[in-house]
Amino acid sequence: MKTIIRIMRPDDANIAGNVHGGTILKMIEEAGVIISTRHCNRQNEFTSESKTGFSDWLQHPCYHLCSCSTAEERCVAVLARVERTDFLSPMSIGEVAHVSAEITYTSKHSVEVQVNVMAENILTGVKRLTNRATLWYVALSMENVNKVVEVPHIQYGSPEDQEEGRKRYEAQKLDRIETKQRSEDIILPAINVDRQRKEPYTVGYSQSSLIHLVGPSDCALHNFVQGGVTMKLMDEVAGIVAARHCKTNIVTASVDAINFHQKIEKGSVITVSGRMTFTSNRSMEIEVFVDVDHVLGRPKEKASAVTAFFTYVSLDKEGKALPIPMLKTQTEDEKRRFEEGKTRYLNTKAKRMAGAQKDQ
Amino acid sequence: MKTIIRIMRPDDANIAGNVHGGTILKMIEEAGVIISTRHCNRQNEFTSESKTGFSDWLQHPCYHLCSCSTAEERCVAVLARVERTDFLSPMSIGEVAHVSAEITYTSKHSVEVQVNVMAENILTGVKRLTNRATLWYVALSMENVNKVVEVPHIQYGSPEDQEEGRKRYEAQKLDRIETKQRSEDIILPAINVDRQRKEPYTVGYSQSSLIHLVGPSDCALHNFVQGGVTMKLMDEVAGIVAARHCKTNIVTASVDAINFHQKIEKGSVITVSGRMTFTSNRSMEIEVFVDVDHVLGRPKEKASAVTAFFTYVSLDKEGKALPIPMLKTQTEDEKRRFEEGKTRYLNTKAKRMAGAQKDQ
């Protein structure tokens, strides 16, 4: 298990000093991509080690089939999915973030990584858990990024651990397939930037959109955007929507599961749009859409857009949650989305209460 | 005259390796703000020096008479205007940029700074001029950023130099006043992000918009965005509009004069929108709008929007200008703007030819 450590800087935070959720999501994904890429490339070592007749590597498929062409095949792990993530406590400028990652399950072609984020106040020595996230990566060949590569297995502490992992794998697979089908039907919202004429607290008043030209630093290991970069942009738009709605200091409270169906190439333009879908007394739900524009002339394929729901809360100076002005829905679609958001909100609340009871 | 030197990195450039015009504009403005802030704080020293004819610290009146009221008044230079700037030759990753600034004129409240940018290939030793820019700064009090402070005078090489400077000062002042009045009438364009349904080569197809949350590092010397940061964002949007239109490698060729009428505070959200107005055989003109949203609840005053025209060209691998697909105008407004762009294009061309003849 390896840990990314980084001091939170002014640019990582809003002006109240709370670190952006997107900064944390980006660090989480960086830890994930390092551990899973490293694991997937252990392939060869395993092969050679297994010659000694020792250890786990006997189980490696490449050992038995010596013609296995993948021995030399270098690969990179690419983010396929992030499970729902809660932000338990806001981090501040000057605190040290500890992001530690562990591989907890491997299927034939994918790796599950669990990540813990701790915030440490190095002046007081106090450390607290701020996030726990689960990410799924697939391994792609370096020579041919359209080719999915086999992943070496890990050893489990017990057969139960493996069985639990398999169940998580099946569940996310189902959700991924379902989302992919749904996202093909998505019509991206037209975001009108002329907010001046809109009425406060309506959907149109706070909706926002940004574009980002994918640069080299967004793509460290290959020529595709790292998932964490996309998530950071998504959180940025969601945060602006939330701040425009309530005009107070806001922080990310949670992010629903996000599926990545499409690789985004260097030089593309990403459009990220957000609109508010639901407000409870103390929270706002923002739907975020990602669309990719392959600027440099590549024929535009039907893109599976990335979408996700971000939940934000507003905090006063003591960190207490403030009441949120209710969203004014105007069209039929807005009213329907509000009701759907309410259902998600109540489900999450019920699950949390069930979890709390189980913990007792 | 002082020089900023920096190696151009992958993040400063597009994927063809050409440094973004915005990166260069930001460096130009950083050089300008340093030299003019330094100059404006020489107030007392300079004033006293010019009175006594001695350049010694001991001669400073405040050194002896501590009641001098301006002695304690520190000020910062804030960008008010950038004159039209041509990008003579694209810079590349790995080259070293040399940005040198010089104060060439001072009025009662403003400073004119002329900046030269050279690109040096440190491998071949070849150095070439890539830009020449003229910036106007005003000095604001550190204690009260709404108070304009008097600027110490510079010494001119000759009375003609001073007279030439005065003419430039009057010309830019007129243009500033005129633009300010015009910009108060500007209705920001509604940018529809649902490009998929637009026809290629129309205005709607390539128009783009981004939002940026102003962070601490955008504001190093005070709590307001540095002009260079805004210009970098403007160039970013213009570049995306240009690339979407012609789908080839594009570079900034020139920027028309930009006036800054409004301070943008830390924590604000900047919306930058761009739309194509005109195409010639080998160039594209993009109009860029900046709008500020004081997210954190401050009552929104009538903002004077910043607007500017960026001209882009498209280059092939040998750096030769490629033909540009003609812009398809659809509405009456679009046709009118196309004609206005054509006038600007022909005027610039005529001036350049007149200049070339004069040089001969």
Next chain:
Amino acid sequence: MKTIIRIMRPDDANIAGNVHGGTILKMIEEAGVIISTRHCNRQNEFTSESKTGFSDWLQHPCYHLCSCSTAEERCVAVLARVERTDFLSPMSIGEVAHVSAEITYTSKHSVEVQVNVMAENILTGVKRLTNRATLWYVALSMENVNKVVEVPHIQYGSPEDQEEGRKRYEAQKLDRIETKQRSEDIILPAINVDRQRKEPYTVGYSQSSLIHLVGPSDCALHNFVQGGVTMKLMDEVAGIVAARHCKTNIVTASVDAINFHQKIEKGSVITVSGRMTFTSNRSMEIEVFVDVDHVLGRPKEKASAVTAFFTYVSLDKEGKALPIPMLKTQTEDEKRRFEEGKTRYLNTKAKRMAGAQKDQ
């Protein structure tokens, strides 16, 4: 001699507003790499000039004899060593750093660069020296980065200057060889991130480790990390160790000589670990280790680890040094390292006093 100038921004500094030593080390190295790469590519011109006594391009041998093999051989300077560096005075946000570099000695394959750093408060006009550093670069061929290239000679002011330079060259060479042998025996410390159970003021309590994925902008001139990037990461870890130990505002006071024995490729993961070795009444010494992990599966060669000692002090709001809690050593190794640190501390103190006496 050329100068890099840059405004210090919030992200360059800690929360007390003091610029990180690592930011300064990175700027120093950027100045060094520019001047030495430029010099090494003047090879032919300089060689011919010094022979003929003419500084004209026409005299260049390659101008006439196109077969000259080295004429086309471009090279880049790569950091091999930084001598011990003292931070004389902390820099603040909003100040302007001036980093000027000069080549002071050349051996057959290496270049010595001396760098001065001044901090300028552009509001008060006060300028002060904050650092003086000496760096050694070797020139590597652009075509084959494993090939060391010959370096053109410089002209010395006097034979004494050259002789002094030669002595510095021999001294650093000895130290480099010795360190390289030592570093091959180094066993990287296992950094246990579970600090909560550790007792305050022990070595285990403050030791820290970070990982960094090498991105394109860490490597501007070639595909290898610039030395300045590595030094910045080292300072970051050392600063975290120091802050954890004394829980007050800390700043870098000095860095011992650092030798770079290994090139670090783009896409690698760097692990930087730090542990406290010694405390005096007013200072802390932290040992920092750099280890490289070629994530993308390259068979791991036995790496010569980079190690260095950083000294930190703690400052109160007036910039006065605070007392440091004594380090609690527990194991035999920790006690031995403490004694070694004490020896280094006393040696440095003695040298400084000797220097001060000489200056009088």
